[in-house]
Amino acid sequence: MSENKQGYYVPTPSIWPIVGSLALLSLAIGATLLFNDLKGGLPMLGIGFAILVYMLFGWFGTVIRESESGRYNRQVDTSFRWSMSWFIFSEVMFFSAFFGALFYARVISVPMLATQKLLWPNFVASWPSSGPYLTNAFRPMQAWGIPAINTLILLTSGATLTWAHWGLVKNNRVQLKLGLLVTVLLGLSFVTLQAHEYLHAAFSLSTGVYGCTFFMLTGFHGLHVMLGTTMLIVMLVRSLKGHFTPEHHFAFEAAAWYWHFVDVVWLLLFIFVYWL
């Protein structure tokens, strides 16, 4: 197809998608077995996870090799930009389900339970609440300790990442690598502080609706921070290997978009889960 002047890119058949399906099926079966106290759950989960990691290395490796060999033109680049934007939109909607649960509990279900005087005569609506049945007192998370520090860490990491991007655009590789390294370190400190907060929490996932909304929202956010950090580590390794040019580096930008998205979610968490 040398007459194909427009340079459409269509990849050759690939083994990676079906490997990925196998991985997710193993994970689903493993989790089902584990959650129902049946034998083989953990090994199955382990196998599924191993296949998943193998698939991710293989698939992303292929894409990176194709990109570095200059096979992606402007049109492919634009496709990547659209797809990353829509992926982040889907993530926004995923988090909005849990934020919806939080607001529903605070505005509707807890106040309504307090009006059911025949059922729960002593229950008073307040937030944080673990509901009318669980009477154990618990100490909710305070905003102006570790969470405030974490907010500062994430906001700083957004700035250092942008500084790294400026370095990449100016073809200042030292600034790029240094900026990425600092961002990764800040991401790791966030995760470490979050783990510390979890370990010292005076309540758990089963502390009523406060406990479950807290841990689901911050937990899923924490997972996204880990994913984002992993992406940034990959970008750092690729920068060290000399990948990316000032004109052609969408993988870096995609990771940066994702990181800023995770940052924004954290700000909402800080306001609605910790502070107000």
Next chain:
Amino acid sequence: MDATAHTHDLGHEHPPKGIMRWLTTTNHKDIGTLYLWFSLIMFLSAGSMALMIRAELFEPGLQFFQPDFFNQLTTLHGLLMIFGAIMPAFVGFANWLVPMMIGAPDMAFARMNNWSFWLLPPAALLLLGSFFVPGGAAAAGWTLYPPLSIQMGMGMDMTIFAIHLMGISSIMGSINIITTILNLRAPGMSLMKMPMFVWTWLITAYLLIAVMPVLAGAVTMLLTDRHFGTHFFNPAGGGDPLMYEHIFWFFGHPEVYIMILPAFGIVSQIIPTFARKPLFGYASMVYATASIAILSFTVWAHHMFTVGMPAAGQLFFMYATMLIAVPTGVKVFNWVATMWRGSMTFETPMLFAIAFVCLFTIGGFSGLVLALVPVDIQLHNTYYVVAHFHYVLFSGAAMSIMAGVYFWLPKWTGHMYDERLGKLHFWTTTIAFNITFFPMHFLGLAGMPRRIPDYALQFTTFNQVASVGAFLLGMSQLIFLVVVLKCIRGGKKAPSKPWEGADSLEWTLPSPAPYHSFQTPPVVK
């Protein structure tokens, strides 16, 4: 587009042979075929579950199944038809047709396209396999309301994971379709020149990306309530089962339009073709589709008028729901206006498309009836609801899929289908469908509840009529299978444009369409 980048790695002129071709394919036509066959298999298996349900309901009393197994059948019938049959069929159409209609060589992300499909068989395996685990399949209805869905056995976990897989599949598929439409259109193909089918899929894909993650969140909360002691849906801990219903229907109502907008697209391709007139009111069709999509986010609580909502909430959701009738009415008007004084012929695709317009409208009207709060409180959870949504989902979505299959089979296979058998399939399906589902309106108005294996004696006659109709309907689909198989194996050679009035780009390609649609983009004037 960058003319300097010669990145023409169209390296799969000779795809791998045998099973590996289908497992590793990155070709939009192969993947479209996989989607369509998967959908047909799911349609037939979920259809047999429907026949088991109708067999049980032929007479009052328990004949064949215990109530718990009956509930598993209704649940899996719903889940498999929605996520296994209808949605994959439309994605199959999108895969086959969107690149051809916009003048692209393939989908934007060919490998991800493969993954979107190959996540579905594992999901189907989990759903069908759940019948054979201790406790059986999920039996809470396809909506999986707590507290029932919190209490059931491991079949519910498998259902939840299956929904996760199907959700990932839908999101990746939709991202692919949106990117393809926005970025791979041939030069000159502006958005307002796109065929209606492409427009409806663009908007459907947007809806899918917006709501599938919400469903994933909802079932994840079910999972943690089941196994990790959370209290999202448990009032003892300050949660609320109604919270699940709100989150679920925030997904569920746009989902309804996800299953009907591509049907609108297919019908909007077929009716102008056989009326030999351009689609009446193209721009208004686009705006109507977009309005339906936006409004679909504001009507979810009409599924839950009986839960005890403030009157202001009921009024809001009632009026918002009735508002959707306006753009839908615009569409029906446009289809009728397209046919008005056209030179119509009545080949099988057109017959299905006309039946779609008539029967979908009945389903739309019964939807308006259900939108009225005082009426809905009477009809909630009765067979009237079952009749309503089968009029929109079977005679709407499923019959538009059949119309589309007959319409594009010549392009897909290179052969004409058997017109006589196709017409036979159409008439048996349409008649049997109405025998099955029309009496359900009366059953619902008389108060027969849905999802119950037994019923009071006075409902017997209508139930027997419905069961006879259901078996006729089921058997007619075997004709469909025969027509499709016959057409693949041979038949009259199809020209590149078998339908005189067809004008979108896929008809400029030979039949069967070449493995790569457009290697150089056509110029659209």
